Amino acid sequence: xxGGSYPVAASRYRPAAKVLVLPVLLGAWEGAVRVGVLDPFYxxxxxxxxxxxxxxxxxxxxxxxxxxxxxxxxxxxxxxVVIGAVAGFALGFLRWLERVALPFLTAANAMPRIILYPLMxxxxxxxxxxxxxxxxxxxxxxALLTTHSxxxxxxxxxxxxxxxxxxxxxxxxRHVYLxxxxxxxxxTIRVTIGFALAGAIVGEYVGAVRGMGMVIxxxxxxxxxxxxxxGTAVLLAVIWLIDLGLRAAEHAAARWRLSEVM
Amino acid sequence: xxxxxxxxxxxxxxxxxxxxxxxxxxxxDGAEGTVAAIENLTFTVHPGExxxxxxxxxxxxxxLLNIIAGLLPASGGQLQIYGESGGRVRPxxxxxxxxxxxLLPWKTALQNVMLPLLLxxxxxxxxxxxxxxxxxKVGLAGFEHHYPSQLSGxxxxxxxxxxxxxxxxxxxxxxxxxxxxxxxxxxxxENELLALWAEAGSTILFVTHDLEEAVALADRIIVLxxxxxxxxxxxxxxxxxxxxxxxxxxxxxxxxxxxxIWRDLREEVAASRGRR
Amino acid sequence: xxxxxxxxxxxxxxxxxxLVAAALxxxxxxxxxxxxxxxxxxxxxxxxxxxxxxxxxxxxxPHLVATFEAAVVGLGLGLxxxxxxxxxxMFVPAVGEVVEPAMSTLNAVPRIVFYPLLMLWLGLGMASKxxxxxxxxxxxxxxxxxxxxxxxxxxxxAQVRILGASPAAMLRHLYLPATLAWMITGLRTSVGLAxxxxxxxxxxxxxxxxxxxxMGAQNLFQTPQVMAGLALxxxxxxxxxxxxxxxxxxxxxxxxxxxx
Numbered sequence: 001x002x003g004g005s006y007p008v009a010a011s012r013y014r015p016a017a018k019v020l021v022l023p024v025l026l027g028a029w030e031g032a033v034r035v036g037v038l039d040p041f042y043x044x045x046x047x048x049x050x051x052x053x054x055x056x057x058x059x060x061x062x063x064x065x066x067x068x069x070x071x072x073x074x075x076x077x078x079x080x081v082v083i084g085a086v087a088g089f090a091l092g093f094l095r096w097l098e099r100v101a102l103p104f105l106t107a108a109n110a111m112p113r114i115i116l117y118p119l120m121x122x123x124x125x126x127x128x129x130x131x132x133x134x135x136x137x138x139x140x141x142x143a144l145l146t147t148h149s150x151x152x153x154x155x156x157x158x159x160x161x162x163x164x165x166x167x168x169x170x171x172x173x174r175h176v177y178l179x180x181x182x183x184x185x186x187x188t189i190r191v192t193i194g195f196a197l198a199g200a201i202v203g204e205y206v207g208a209v210r211g212m213g214m215v216i217x218x219x220x221x222x223x224x225x226x227x228x229x230x231g232t233a234v235l236l237a238v239i240w241l242i243d244l245g246l247r248a249a250e251h252a253a254a255r256w257r258l259s260e261v262m
Numbered sequence: 263x264x265x266x267x268x269x270x271x272x273x274x275x276x277x278x279x280x281x282x283x284x285x286x287x288x289x290x291d292g293a294e295g296t297v298a299a300i301e302n303l304t305f306t307v308h309p310g311e312x313x314x315x316x317x318x319x320x321x322x323x324x325x326l327l328n329i330i331a332g333l334l335p336a337s338g339g340q341l342q343i344y345g346e347s348g349g350r351v352r353p354x355x356x357x358x359x360x361x362x363x364x365l366l367p368w369k370t371a372l373q374n375v376m377l378p379l380l381l382x383x384x385x386x387x388x389x390x391x392x393x394x395x396x397x398x399k400v401g402l403a404g405f406e407h408h409y410p411s412q413l414s415g416x417x418x419x420x421x422x423x424x425x426x427x428x429x430x431x432x433x434x435x436x437x438x439x440x441x442x443x444x445x446x447x448x449x450x451x452e453n454e455l456l457a458l459w460a461e462a463g464s465t466i467l468f469v470t471h472d473l474e475e476a477v478a479l480a481d482r483i484i485v486l487x488x489x490x491x492x493x494x495x496x497x498x499x500x501x502x503x504x505x506x507x508x509x510x511x512x513x514x515x516x517x518x519x520x521x522x523i524w525r526d527l528r529e530e531v532a533a534s535r536g537r538r
Numbered sequence: 539x540x541x542x543x544x545x546x547x548x549x550x551x552x553x554x555x556x557l558v559a560a561a562l563x564x565x566x567x568x569x570x571x572x573x574x575x576x577x578x579x580x581x582x583x584x585x586x587x588x589x590x591x592x593x594x595x596x597x598x599x600p601h602l603v604a605t606f607e608a609a610v611v612g613l614g615l616g617l618x619x620x621x622x623x624x625x626x627x628m629f630v631p632a633v634g635e636v637v638e639p640a641m642s643t644l645n646a647v648p649r650i651v652f653y654p655l656l657m658l659w660l661g662l663g664m665a666s667k668x669x670x671x672x673x674x675x676x677x678x679x680x681x682x683x684x685x686x687x688x689x690x691x692x693x694x695x696a697q698v699r700i701l702g703a704s705p706a707a708m709l710r711h712l713y714l715p716a717t718l719a720w721m722i723t724g725l726r727t728s729v730g731l732a733x734x735x736x737x738x739x740x741x742x743x744x745x746x747x748x749x750x751x752x753m754g755a756q757n758l759f760q761t762p763q764v765m766a767g768l769a770l771x772x773x774x775x776x777x778x779x780x781x782x783x784x785x786x787x788x789x790x791x792x793x794x795x796x797x798x
Contacts, residue, residue, distance in 0.1 A: 021636050021640075042658065042659055096550075099550045100550055100553050100554055100557070103554070104554070110776075110779070111772055111775070112730065112733070112734045112737075112771075112772075112775060114734065114738065115734060115737050115738065115741075115749070115752075115768065115771060116768060117741070118741070118752050118753060118755075118756035118764055118768075119756075119764055119765070119768060121756055122578070122756055122759065122761060122764055123578055194646070194648050195648075197648050198648035198650050201648065201650055201651060202650055202738060202741070202742075205650075205653070205654070205741075205742050206741055206742060206753075216654045217654055217742070219654070220654035220655075220657055220658055223658070225658055228654050228655060228658050229655070231654075232651060232652070232654070232655055235651055236647060236651065239646060239647050239648075239651070240643065240646065240647075243646040328696075331696075331700055333696055333699070333700070354702070356700060357700065358696070358697065358700045360693055360696070360697060362693055364691075364693045364694050364696070364697035364698075366694060366698075366711065366712070366715070368715040368716075368718075368719065369711075369715075377698075377701060377711060378701040378702065381701055381702050381703050381704075381707055381711075382702060425701075429701075429702075
């Protein structure tokens with residue numbers, strides 16, 4: 001069936017254009033500030049921002065706070081995933097628990113848990129623990145439901161076959177269910193890491209002593225545009241690197257995944 | 263192999279042919295190399311003619327229609343619509359009724375029929391009146407404000423017809439429009455089409471793989487070969503009009519013509535099956 | 539498909555109800571008896587009393603309105619702006635080359651990261667809150683428009699071209715309605731995100747709204763108020779979501795035939 005054709009003529013200039021976009025934008029920004037079109041009080045300009053970032057790196061300021069944010073994120077992520085996976089296994093194997101608990105858990109998953117942060121602060125103070133628990137709460141329910149779903153979806157034939165081959169419950173878990181779950185969990189992590197980071201950062205905005213979120217929020221409260229932009233740029237760079245890393249890991253995982261478990 | 267009739271030729275002398283194709287060709291670059299869909303197609307369609315294109319499935323009939331409509335460029339040869347080439351879609355000349363109905367699902371039946379008029383700058387009130395008129399003509403009075411999802415397949419087909427004919431295109435392309443309908447609805451639609459065509463006087467290019475349908479409807483039938491499509495035969499169908507599609511199938515003349523054309527078509531169908 | 543060992547539905551319901559009741563009663567009694575520290579967890583009755591007081595005294599409404607206003611305005615701006623950018627990217631290839639990779643990169647970033655920038659530029663009031671919501675929702679709007687344009691039925695496209703539609707007419711009669719249809723399907727998600735965005739914005743700035751109530755209470759260590767605010771938020775979010783779910787089923791009425 002014929003339809004319209006979208007303009008897909010390959011442009012000679014395309015690769016060059018893409019690379020040039022960022023420098024051109026930065027140049028235009030710098031120029032606009034010099035000329036007076038943009039007010040540097042609000043926007044700062046590329047050169048001082050870069051200088052700030054360099055200074056931060058040199059003094060180890062960036063490292064300290066990036067690590068603080070990442071530590072909270074990863075701790076919460078790990079905690080949430082582990083608890084979620086264990087609970088998911090329990091739910092997958094104990095039918096009565098599943099029937100009773102599943103509606104509650106699904107409802108809990110639908111709740112916007114990130115807004116619970118003030119309650120965490122009330123209970124756990126402003127330290128990293130409240131943020132770790134917040135991140136964990138964001139991650140635990142998706143992890144739980146994903147694990148449970150993965151277990152339920154394991155092909156009955158595979159299980160039967162494994163049983164025939166002599167596998168008992170522990171063997172089944174090890175050779176059939178764990179690989180199935182691991183696959184799903186990996187993709188869940190890719191999805192939830194965004195929430196985890198958001199949770200950590202929100203916590204740092206509201207009240208923290210360490211973390212990139214704190215750096216940015218503090219600068220904002222003092223109306224220091226340069227540092228707000230510098231901090232945001234650093235945070236963006238870190239997130240981008242994490243995303244790249246995850247994609248690489250996913251490619252690697254896809255390559256040695258020979259067959260579909262489910 | 264065509265048995266020309268004098269009236270057709272004298273008409274051609276007065277006006278340019280509706281469609282003139284010379285050596286038309288189309289090939290596609292696919293995964294397995296270049297595939298020719300149409301090869302060296304030369305034919306003329308006269309204004310007001312009801313021409314059916316028959317051929318085995320997949321022989322390139324739809325591709326030909328799309329080229330004539332301007333949706334696809336030809337790879338070779340020449341195509342002239344009313345004496346003009348250029349290959350672009352000419353909105354006033356051409357109407358197209360697709361096999362699957364192409365009604366906009368977010369517009370009511372009436373709004374769909376109004377669309378081509380609005381696109382031509384016809385004022386709202388007038389568009390509405392014209393469209394309403396056509397909705398009634400296709401027998402769907404009372405259903406104007408229904409959405410396509412609320413209409414049956416046959417009804418949607420009728421709205422498609424109305425939508426195409428409302429702006430009176432000189433050439434109407436139809437790609438197996440009734441294939442998806444049940445037999446009775448199909449007969450109904452075929453009769454309606456003949457009635458609308460008699461009134462409008464457009465040129466119709468009707469693609470079908472159903473030879474019975476073709477003989478019942480057409481003035482002229484072109485048999486296309488299996489892919490790549492070439493012209494195998496060109497028959498006139500001198501059956502009287504007005505025709506009733508269901509009744510005519512039992513007439514002797516119908517059966518004669520059908521037999522003759524089927525001999526050609528059968529070989530092409532076998533050839534296309536053999537190739538797959 | 540019931541398997542052996544599956545508990546009957548009524549028994550399950552009974553157990554669930556009992557658990558909820560036990561939790562509430564346990565909470566209340568535990569707080570009163572001192573087994574649970576009332577300072578940290580409060581009591582259901584205290585929380586309920588706070589909500590009742592807020593409703594009765596009229597304290598709640600201006601804040602509720604402020605949050606809803608920010609959510610709705612931000613939603614509209616974000617969806618419209620995102621969709622407009624999406625159309626631009628799909629119809630002007632040069633723009634698409636530059637913008638699409640940028641959006642793809644930015645999409646991996648939690649939008650909350652941009653909030654301090656927005657506060658810097660738009661101040662601490664409603665504008666930055668709306669800006670945050672708009673930023674969050676804009677990506678949804680963008681990808682909806684891009685998806686709708688990409689996935690538009692080729693048949694409809696061909697038909698509308700034959701009927702003589704100019705690019706502007708195609709936008710108006712084909713792409714825009716298609717995009718709207720997609721957006722309505724995704725409305726539950728967008729509205730949910732808008733709501734959360736408004737509240738998070740209120741956490742971090744000093745402005746009116748439910749988030750403000752919660753934050754203020756947290757600063758004063760008023761546990762019942764914090765819990766009341768959170769409870770209200772959850773209930774509202776659930777109510778809006780249910781309403782939208784109902785609307786969605788009504789809306790699916792004319793969508794059926796497209797798949798046929």
